Amino acid sequence: MCVPNVSRYPLLNIQKEKYSLWDVLFTAFAITGVILIVRPPFLFGSNTEKITGSYSDHLKGTFASLGHALFAALTLVILRKMGKSVDYFLTIWYYVVVGLVECVIILSVFGMWKLPNCGMDRLFLLLIGLFGLAAQVFLTKALQIEKAGLVALVKTMDVVFAFIFQIIFLHNIPTWWTVGGALCVVASSAGAAIRKWCQGSK
Numbered sequence: 001m002c003v004p005n006v007s008r009y010p011l012l013n014i015q016k017e018k019y020s021l022w023d024v025l026f027t028a029f030a031i032t033g034v035i036l037i038v039r040p041p042f043l044f045g046s047n048t049e050k051i052t053g054s055y056s057d058h059l060k061g062t063f064a065s066l067g068h069a070l071f072a073a074l075t076l077v078i079l080r081k082m083g084k085s086v087d088y089f090l091t092i093w094y095y096v097v098v099g100l101v102e103c104v105i106i107l108s109v110f111g112m113w114k115l116p117n118c119g120m121d122r123l124f125l126l127l128i129g130l131f132g133l134a135a136q137v138f139l140t141k142a143l144q145i146e147k148a149g150l151v152a153l154v155k156t157m158d159v160v161f162a163f164i165f166q167i168i169f170l171h172n173i174p175t176w177w178t179v180g181g182a183l184c185v186v187a188s189s190a191g192a193a194i195r196k197w198c199q200g201s202k
Contacts, residue, residue: 032184036178
């Protein structure tokens with residue numbers, strides 16, 4: 001969810017794309033959304049009983065998400081920088097090969113080699129691979145024809161889908177704080193998309 005915020009700043013130096021006051025507003029909305037979702041104790045107090053699971057795990061998950069945001073932002077900027085000079089399926093090929101090498105190294109170092117459980121676990125792993133690859137293909141293609149900042153903002157719509165699928169498949173109802181934070185992130189995404197549409201219609 002932090003991807004749009006992190007990606008905009010390196011984008012300024014690499015792509016020389018403008019960062020307007022509207023972009024500042026949309027970024028502020030996204031940051032506010034992240035704060036509402038994380039609910040740090042120094043702002044919201046130590047009352048964290050409404051958080052599913054332990055607050056320690058909640059923070060670990062949040063920092064892991066921030067790490068994802070940082071590296072995803074760098075990926076967005078690099079893909080945008082390459083533009084159409086490299087076929088998007090070629091970038092996917094390198095993405096898969098390098099990812100495979102990284103996984104082999106990490107699994108070997110931590111001794112985590114083991115077969116998944118039979119049944120649904122293996123099906124879920126296959127679906128993760130298929131959906132993840134499809135998502136990366138669409139993302140790479142989008143970055144070839146649109147600014148990285150806008151793509152990152154629109155990408156935050158995955159928050160909406162994540163909540164919907166979470167409720168349908170996991171029966172996990174989010175808190176109002178989380179919903180409010182997600183709405184802020186979505187408002188940031190929607191605002192950027194509407195502004196882009198208005199500029200294009202002039």
